[in-house]
Amino acid sequence: MERQGILETGEVLRFYGALSYHDPVAPALRIIAPRSCLAGWIDVDQGDDAILLGLLEEPGLPRMRSLPGRVTQCPAPGLIHKWFGPGGSLSPAEAQSAAQRECDTLEQLAELGIRVPRVLAVATGRGSSALVMEEIPGRRTLSEVLASASPSEQCSYGEELGQLVGRLHAAGWTHRDLYLEHFLVGSGDSKGRLVLIDLGRARQRHEALPLVIGRRQIKDLSALMHSAPPTLSTRARVAFWRAWCAQVGGTDRATARRVLRIIAGRRTRMARHVPLHGEGSPRPGHLLLRLPNWVGDLVMATPMIQEACRSPRWSRVTAMVKPGLAPLLEGGLFEGLEVIPRKNAAEERRLMKTLAPDAVLLLNHSLGSAFAARRAGIPAIIGLAVGGRGPLLTHALVPPSRGGRRLPVPTAHLQRDVAGLAGLVVQDLHPRLGTSPESVRRVAEVLEELGIAAHQPLILCSPGAAKGAGKLWPTSCFAQTLDGLVEGSNRRALVVGGPGEEDLVAEVVAQAGPGVSALPRLQGLDGLCALIERAQLLLVGDSGPRWIAAAFDTPCVCVMGPNFPELTATSLEFCSVLRLEGLECAPCLERTCPLGHQRCMTELPVAPVLKAARAWLDQPAGVLR
Numbered sequence: 001m002e003r004q005g006i007l008e009t010g011e012v013l014r015f016y017g018a019l020s021y022h023d024p025v026a027p028a029l030r031i032i033a034p035r036s037c038l039a040g041w042i043d044v045d046q047g048d049d050a051i052l053l054g055l056l057e058e059p060g061l062p063r064m065r066s067l068p069g070r071v072t073q074c075p076a077p078g079l080i081h082k083w084f085g086p087g088g089s090l091s092p093a094e095a096q097s098a099a100q101r102e103c104d105t106l107e108q109l110a111e112l113g114i115r116v117p118r119v120l121a122v123a124t125g126r127g128s129s130a131l132v133m134e135e136i137p138g139r140r141t142l143s144e145v146l147a148s149a150s151p152s153e154q155c156s157y158g159e160e161l162g163q164l165v166g167r168l169h170a171a172g173w174t175h176r177d178l179y180l181e182h183f184l185v186g187s188g189d190s191k192g193r194l195v196l197i198d199l200g201r202a203r204q205r206h207e208a209l210p211l212v213i214g215r216r217q218i219k220d221l222s223a224l225m226h227s228a229p230p231t232l233s234t235r236a237r238v239a240f241w242r243a244w245c246a247q248v249g250g251t252d253r254a255t256a257r258r259v260l261r262i263i264a265g266r267r268t269r270m271a272r273h274v275p276l277h278g279e280g281s282p283r284p285g286h287l288l289l290r291l292p293n294w295v296g297d298l299v300m301a302t303p304m305i306q307e308a309c310r311s312p313r314w315s316r317v318t319a320m321v322k323p324g325l326a327p328l329l330e331g332g333l334f335e336g337l338e339v340i341p342r343k344n345a346a347e348e349r350r351l352m353k354t355l356a357p358d359a360v361l362l363l364n365h366s367l368g369s370a371f372a373a374r375r376a377g378i379p380a381i382i383g384l385a386v387g388g389r390g391p392l393l394t395h396a397l398v399p400p401s402r403g404g405r406r407l408p409v410p411t412a413h414l415q416r417d418v419a420g421l422a423g424l425v426v427q428d429l430h431p432r433l434g435t436s437p438e439s440v441r442r443v444a445e446v447l448e449e450l451g452i453a454a455h456q457p458l459i460l461c462s463p464g465a466a467k468g469a470g471k472l473w474p475t476s477c478f479a480q481t482l483d484g485l486v487e488g489s490n491r492r493a494l495v496v497g498g499p500g501e502e503d504l505v506a507e508v509v510a511q512a513g514p515g516v517s518a519l520p521r522l523q524g525l526d527g528l529c530a531l532i533e534r535a536q537l538l539l540v541g542d543s544g545p546r547w548i549a550a551a552f553d554t555p556c557v558c559v560m561g562p563n564f565p566e567l568t569a570t571s572l573e574f575c576s577v578l579r580l581e582g583l584e585c586a587p588c589l590e591r592t593c594p595l596g597h598q599r600c601m602t603e604l605p606v607a608p609v610l611k612a613a614r615a616w617l618d619q620p621a622g623v624l625r
């Protein structure tokens with residue numbers, strides 16, 4: 001009751017447009033498990049106030065997951081720390097109640113016999129809250145396990161999953177984000193291996209079951225059906241359904257058929273990753289990959305390229321790529337891949353006709369590519385239904401939208417789901433690139449010329465942003481940050497840029513002090529890969545090199561302006577994204593500032609960027625590669 005009152009106060013203040021949220025709640029700490037459970041992380045002998053402050057502090061690095069207002073970290077073996085703060089979709093009032101709400105959900109579900117992570121402590125403070133939970137050992141998702149499980153194991157998991165979800169639904173609960181990725185497979189062979197996680201959106205409503213199944217239960221089941229790997233057997237799906245029906249009280253055949261029809265319909269209408277048409281698998285044989293034209297998007301696509309090369313379905317895999325980006329695919333990671341540079345649209349049309357593949361997987365968003373594939377008579381044209389090209393595709397995915405506007409979904413997730421229509425099951429979205437010995441040697445020579453020793457710590461800075469001036473952080477800010485990192489240490493900083501960014505690079509170097517140099521000559525993308533692999537840190541705008549850093553697990557600090565952080569919210573293990581919070585116009589997604597002031601970048605201060613960069617550089621050996 002008390003918590004409800006607090007929420008109402010917050011909501012009323014927000015509703016009437018109060019200028020600031022006055023927190024009426026005294027900070028509170030609730031340690032549920034024995035204090036010794038937290039001993040690996042915090043000093044449990046200190047007073048509650050100190051522990052509370054420790055828990056409410058926004059987690060540092062490295063992070064398991066990070067979105068505006070939500071950060072998850074594994075601060076010590078066996079512990080998960082979830083922090084909620086104002087930002088993203090969370091108001092201060094919501095951020096303050098989020099941890100307790102999730103804790104209540106976890107406790108109630110545990111009482112129902114549903115295996116969920118055990119809560120160890122909850123902290124609530126001024127505008128933020130935190131939850132400490134027990135880590136599930138092993139941490140393999142059900143989706144990963146099912147992809148390699150034998151048919152009998154699949155049935156056993158299907159049955160157990162049906163029982164768990166049925167118990168959840170029969171009690172009036174819905175998860176509202178129920179994908180196979182949100183079930184972890186705990187250790188042990190006994191029943192009750194599945195652990196349900198990510199319950200932040202779960203709610204309990206008492207909707208009549210089984211004759212009138214609530215739309216939220218339907219949504220849960222549709223999401224599960226959608227996230228099931230194509231290799232999941234029909235027997236496993238039937239085992240799931242039977243177990244689910246048994247839990248919710250049984251259904252007669254007619255009702256079951258009706259519900260299944262609704263679920264199938266819902267799945268095809270789901271705003272999220274909906275197959276538009278072409279449910280049948282494309283004919284196996286030769287797969288042509290039309291790769292994106294942007295560095296970042298191409299690097300994000302590397303897990304899909306690797307999976308295509310490994311897949312027994314595709315005996316030949318060809319990649320059509322912009323000539324300047326082809327060096328990214330060198331380095332020996334993509335076995336058997338034929339890389340064909342494509343200069344322009346006319347050449348693309350000609351190549352599609354000559355290659356005559358069995359299927360083309362369009363990982364770009366171009367209408368011209370879909371049109372060229374159609375004219376070439378390629379039997380299966382697979383891609384994202386955007387830019388009016390939906391009718392040209394034989395296998396299409398509709399990106400999620402609301403009110404006619406596309407919702408921000410990470411690009412890598414969309415690429416993975418499109419690849420799924422080509423029969424590619426991509427388990428790990430972490431991008432990977434390789435370097436050739438030649439580029440490593442070339443880079444070593446250049447560094448030697450600059451007087452940078454082989455083991456001297458190197459900070460790389462890429463201030464450019466090919467997708468528009470609106471994303472540029474002032475050169476003086478880059479220079480100040482580099483100075484702050486180099487001063488009083490034996491570190492050296494190198495500023496790099498692509499073709500056309502020479503003036504920008506020179507400007508940063510001119511404003512910086514000694515220890516900051518420009519790369520004397522362009523090294524190409526393979527050279528940039530070798531440099532990023534060699535560096536201890538990359539300081540970068542919202543541009544492609546941030547993804548190259550992710551591919552090499554090089555720590556990276558990225559300054560972001562008019563973009564949705566959700567669009568690039570993957571592979572953040574070694575990346576800190578810094579942006580100015582609270583701007584009403586952000587994110588506008590424009591290439592140049594429509595308001596002319598570009599405040600999202602010009603007002604982003606140097607201090608937090610410097611702090612984030614230092615935090616990475618100060619990581620003890622062993623935490624980083």
Ligand code: SF4
Pocket residue numbers: 470561562583585586587588589590592593594595596597598599600601
């Ligand atoms: S409108 Fe706002 S978000 Fe967009 S570029 Fe300008 S300052 Fe940045």
